[in-house]
Amino acid sequence: MEILVASEIRERGLGHVDLIGHREVHFTSPDPAAATRALPTADDVLLVAAVLHGIGHTKDDLRHLTELGDLSWAPRRPLDVSATVVGARRFGRYDVEDAVGAYLSSVLGVPYHSRRGGVRPPPGTTSWRVTIEGKRATVAVRQADRPAHRRDYKRASVPGTLHPPVAAAMVRLAGVGRGDVVLDPCCGAGTLLIEASSTGARLYGADRDPAALRAARTNASGLGLRLLHADAGALPLRAGGVDRILANPPWERQVPARGTLAADPTRLWSELRRVLHPSGRLVALLHGDAPLEGWHPLARHPIRVAGAEATIVVAALRSG
Structure with missing residues (x-):
């Protein structure tokens, strides 16, 4: 996802990408507030407070995490800290969190709520984030009240529902445009189609599970989605009438294949070939390195x- 997030930053002119690391992308933006609101492929968007170098492997090195410089701009609210530590160290994530949290609490004069032992911070705290990779540590703060991946529309859910930033990335990879007919043949709670709803496309979702369709209707209220109670292996759509297909098929994990796909999973791919326009595109989320039967892959993005x-695969119909 880091590569896909960086690509979106560049393509949308949101700023200059400075670094792509483990689960993070650093970029400089002329309008940070706008960039924070306009990056749907990112799990979260935070303001970098400091990038620190020379972080070693012992607990003594944690003292460097307090070299944050001027913090007069920082929010004066109770705070929590979440950390990711890449590679083996003689300290753990809670050691990092408590070192930074205690320092921020002292400097800002606000309470710090530790996550040690899996304790969730109370509502209303300002969330700080620390990532240590190699000898570099990034300390950042979320300016919004909640992570970017938590969408307001996500009021109903079903097993296997797709993470919104992944769905947003799939929409971008499909190149969905105004007036396109877009199909999600296994729509579940509607996440893929809802993430595509700002494109001006005509959106169709199918699912054979009535509970999934109810969740999709709840989440997509007022967006004009056309939802069909149908088997993905026998869609009530004419041949060649779909411009873009966005698919998160059942992986036989949280969601087992049912109907025609339970007997023959390849029926999905043959049916999607039937309904897709010859110049159309398919973007599918596949488990591991599962093959895409009968298609011409254009790109693969491991996530x-x-x-x-898993792999996001962009594919076209095979010619001939």
Whole structure:
């Protein structure tokens, strides 16, 4: 996802990408407030307070994390800290969090709520983030009240529902445009189609699970989605009438294949080939390195979804 986030920053002119690291992309923006609101492929968008170098492997090195400089601009609210430590160290994430949290609490004169032991901070805290990779540490603060991946529309859910930033990345990779007919054949709670709703496309979702369709209707209220109670292996759509397909098929994990796909999973790909326009595009989220039967792959983007290896595949119909 880091590469996809960096690509969106560049393509949308949101700023200059300075660094791509482990689960982070550093960029400089002429309008940070606008960039914070306009980056749907990112899990979160934070303001960098400091980038510190020379972080070693012992607990003594944690003292460097307090070299944050002037903090007169920082919010004066109770705070929490979340840390990611890449690689083996003689300290853990809670050691990092408590070192930074205690320092910020002292300098800013506000309470610090530790996450040690898995304790969740109370509502209303300002969230700080620390990432240590190699000898570099990034300390940043979230200016919004909640992470960017928490969408207001996500009022209903079903097992296997897609993470909104992943859905947003798939929409961008599909190149969805105004007037396109877009299909999600296994729409679940509607996340892919809702992330595409600002493009001006005509959006169709199908699912054979009535509970999934109810969730999609709740989440997509007022957006004009056309939702069909249908089997993804036997869609009630004419041949060649779809311009873009966005698909998160059942992985046989949280969501088992049902209907025609339970008997023959390849039916999905043959049916999608039937309904897609010859110049159309498919973007599918596949488990691991699962093959895409009967398609011509144009690009593959490896990611992790719920801790499992996955691949976003962009594909076209095979000619001939």
